[in-house]
Amino acid sequence: MAEKIILFTELPGLKLYKRGKVRDVYDLGDKLLIVSTDRISAFDVVLPCGIPFKGKVLNSISCFWFEFLKGTIAHHLISADIGQYPEHLLKYKDQLSGRSMLVKKTKPFAVECVVRGYLSGSGWKEYQRTQSVCGIKLPAGLKESDKLPQIIFTPSTKEDTGHDINVTQDYVEKLIGQDTAEKLKEISIAVYRKAGEYACEKGIIIADTKFEFGVMDGRITLIDEVLTPDSSRFWPKEQYSPGKPQPSFDKQFVRDYLESLDWDKKAPAPALPEDIIRKTSQKYLDAYHKLTGNTLPA
Numbered sequence: 001m002a003e004k005i006i007l008f009t010e011l012p013g014l015k016l017y018k019r020g021k022v023r024d025v026y027d028l029g030d031k032l033l034i035v036s037t038d039r040i041s042a043f044d045v046v047l048p049c050g051i052p053f054k055g056k057v058l059n060s061i062s063c064f065w066f067e068f069l070k071g072t073i074a075h076h077l078i079s080a081d082i083g084q085y086p087e088h089l090l091k092y093k094d095q096l097s098g099r100s101m102l103v104k105k106t107k108p109f110a111v112e113c114v115v116r117g118y119l120s121g122s123g124w125k126e127y128q129r130t131q132s133v134c135g136i137k138l139p140a141g142l143k144e145s146d147k148l149p150q151i152i153f154t155p156s157t158k159e160d161t162g163h164d165i166n167v168t169q170d171y172v173e174k175l176i177g178q179d180t181a182e183k184l185k186e187i188s189i190a191v192y193r194k195a196g197e198y199a200c201e202k203g204i205i206i207a208d209t210k211f212e213f214g215v216m217d218g219r220i221t222l223i224d225e226v227l228t229p230d231s232s233r234f235w236p237k238e239q240y241s242p243g244k245p246q247p248s249f250d251k252q253f254v255r256d257y258l259e260s261l262d263w264d265k266k267a268p269a270p271a272l273p274e275d276i277i278r279k280t281s282q283k284y285l286d287a288y289h290k291l292t293g294n295t296l297p298a
Helices: 054-068 087-096 121-130 169-176 178-201 252-259 274-292
Strands: 015-019 023-027 031-036 077-079 100-104 113-118 147-153 204-216 219-223 232-236
Touching: 031 054, 031 087, 054 077, 054 100, 054 178, 054 274, 113 178, 147 178, 169 178, 178 204, 178 219, 204 274, 252 274
Parallel strands: none
Antiparallel strands: 015 023, 023 031, 031 100, 077 100, 113 147, 113 204, 204 219, 204 232
C-alpha cells in the first residue's frame, strides 16, 4: 500500500497553536504536540504537493539527535511513542504515529542559531561580495563548498513569514544579554561539532544547520527540530568535491528543480512532477538510514 501523505492534520478538540511551513503544533496546556506533516516549502513558499515519508523522517531524525545529544544539552522531548501519549490523543493515531512528538513547553529565544562549517548557500554569495559571512571576515581564496578554517556562528532573526534576517552577535547580545548570547553560541558550536563528527563517520557532511533554543526550569534547552535535512545541508561525503555546489540529501534538490522553471518564487508555487517527488522522498529516507542504520519506523 502506498504511503499516505498528510499535508494538514485535523485534530478536533485540540487547540491548534500554530501551523508552520511543515509542522502543526497543538497546545496541550503544559505541553505541546508537534506533528511533522509531509508539506515541503522552498523559497518560503509551501508547495501544493507533499513528499511521502518526509514528516516521519524529520520526526525520527530529530528524536535520534535528541537521544544522541542528551549528555550535551537539555532538550524538550518527552516522548515520540504514541503509546505513552495521553489517552485522549490515541484516537488520532492514524495522523500521529511516526510523525509526532510530545514536548515540554519552554520560553523560546527570538533568534535562530545558525552554525556553518562549510561555505555554501547565502554564505557563499556573501563571501563573493565581501570576503565575509555575516560580518565574520574569512581568508581570501576560498571556493564554493570549501570547509571553513573554523566553525562560525551566524545567527538570524526568527521571522513568522518571509526570510529570516542575518544579524550580528552584538545584535543577539542586545536582544537577550551578553552572557546568554555567548552561551547560545558556545552550545550551538559544540552541538554542531559533536553531531557533525558522528554524521561524517556515517557518510554525511553537515555543511550547516540552524538550532532553536528556549528556557525551561532556568536552563537553556534545545527545542523544535534538530539537524534534519530541512534545517541543515546534508551532503554525501563520498561525493564531496569543493569548488561547486554539492549533491545533497536535503530539499536543495527541490530548489534546484524550481530554479529551472519560469517561476517568480511567489505563491502559488507550481506542483512538482512525480519523478521529483519520488527522488526527493528517497533522499530523505536515505539520510535517515545513513544516520541511524535503521529503516523508517511505521
